[in-house]
Amino acid sequence: MHQLDMNFSLPPRVSELADRVKAFVNETVVPFEKDKRWTSHGPTDALRRELNALARKAGVFAPHAPAEYGGQHLSHIGRAAVFTAAGYSMLGPVALHCAAPDEGNIHLLDVVARPDQRERYLKPLATGDVRSCFCMTEPAPGAGSDPGQLQTTARRDGNDWVIDGEKWLITGAEGAAFAIIMAKTSGAGMEGAATMFLADMSDPAITIERTLDTIDSSFVGGHAVVRFNGLRLPADAVLGEIGQGFRHAQVRLAPARLTHCMRWLGAAIRAQDIATEYARRRTAFGKPLGEHEGVSFMLADNAMDIHQAQLTIWHTAWLLDKGERASTESSMAKVICSEAIARVADRALQILGGLGTTRDTVVERFYRDVRAFRIYDGPSEVHRWAIGRRIVTHGAR
Ligand SMILES: Cc1cc2nc3c(=O)[nH]c(=O)nc-3n(C[C@H](O)[C@H](O)[C@H](O)COP(=O)(O)OP(=O)(O)OC[C@H]3O[C@@H](n4cnc5c(N)ncnc54)[C@H](O)[C@@H]3O)c2cc1C
Incomplete structure (x- = not known):
């Protein structure tokens, strides 16, 4: 019998890094969520630089960057573990310098840029000196x-x-x-x-x-x-080459789509944790909210959406690590994750009741922010249309 090449355990180096990122985000980044420098137009550069310095000190800065610029050139599976851990706070990816668009641009330049362009553009970008x-x-x-x-x-x-x-x-x-x-x-x-x-x-x-x-x-x-x-x-x-812009854009597209999924998955896990804690503590009609089936079902549906998002990210990352383009899988992952994670945000907010609509928890900001994810890097309809067109042209997968 052949041994199946399917393994959900992470390399120890990656899981150790993901654990350190988790701890860093919880202990160091989360307290910055109330910082006034997180404005309606995003965190300011001063806040970014302060968070970057803390990430460097904790040894978790830009692990995806090329090794020659101080990174660890993480595999796609490695990114899945680490970026999800970073996403537990929406400021985590900013701190680790793995947020869009810089993270995708680092990847694109790493693959396409000439040596002189690497020196002039990729180097200061990968080290976080510039955006x-x-x-x-x-x-x-x-x-x-x-x-x-x-x-x-x-x-x-x-x-x-x-x-x-x-x-x-x-x-x-x-x-x-x-x-x-x-x-x-x-x-x-x-x-x-x-x-x-x-x-x-x-x-x-x-x-x-x-x-x-x-x-x-x-x-x-x-x-x-x-x-x-x-x-x-x-x-x-x-x-890259003259006239090959769309081809080069493909280098950025599939991985960048997937890293959005990874970061937002982290935020979904956070929202579920906040909602779970509230459902255990808050009572109504003589018992904790979580013991009412209507609430426990929402927590269960969240857990299933999170699990589904996690699995599709891992599978697509695994294909990308094997050198495949994974166009269809990354399109499916983008739709599955953006829609599943939006459902998690909605249910978490609902479980929190009036509190969910306030900025006393991050769920309110997460709920608003994640809405745009169904549009950027290809609206859901465009991905469905592309997947459907491939099915019609080439047959079912
Ligand atoms: C928060 C955010 C950040 C962004 N950052 C960047 C960035 O850094 N750089 C950049 O270049 N762009 C960026 N974008 C733009 C983003 O990539 C585009 O919004 C996206 O590609 C959709 O284009 P559009 O907005 O022009 O929508 P339109 O092309 O006008 O489409 C509108 C709607 O039509 C529907 N539609 C379109 N085509 C089809 C189809 N074939 N079948 C069925 N329905 C369809 C979809 O529902 C779609 O939402 C960002 C967008 C957002 C919201």
């Missing part, structure tokens, strides 16, 4: 769910490129040192193709038009409208 942003989405009629609608242009002018266009919902643009910009390249044989560029945000041709007031508040710098007005970039600003 970055990823500029893809545009207001209508530009790129949104359909990247093919890209309107931002990159025009060749001698050896330079000139970029014009407007992006919006760009996380962390305010305060970022550099941007990765997706633009439509024109010229012989490149009609409809896209290219990625690296640009310093200090360039006067880049303006942040406004920071948006959004439903969520856990990303440093919030989300902004960014304009490129005749942004002139040298030939070596191209990230």
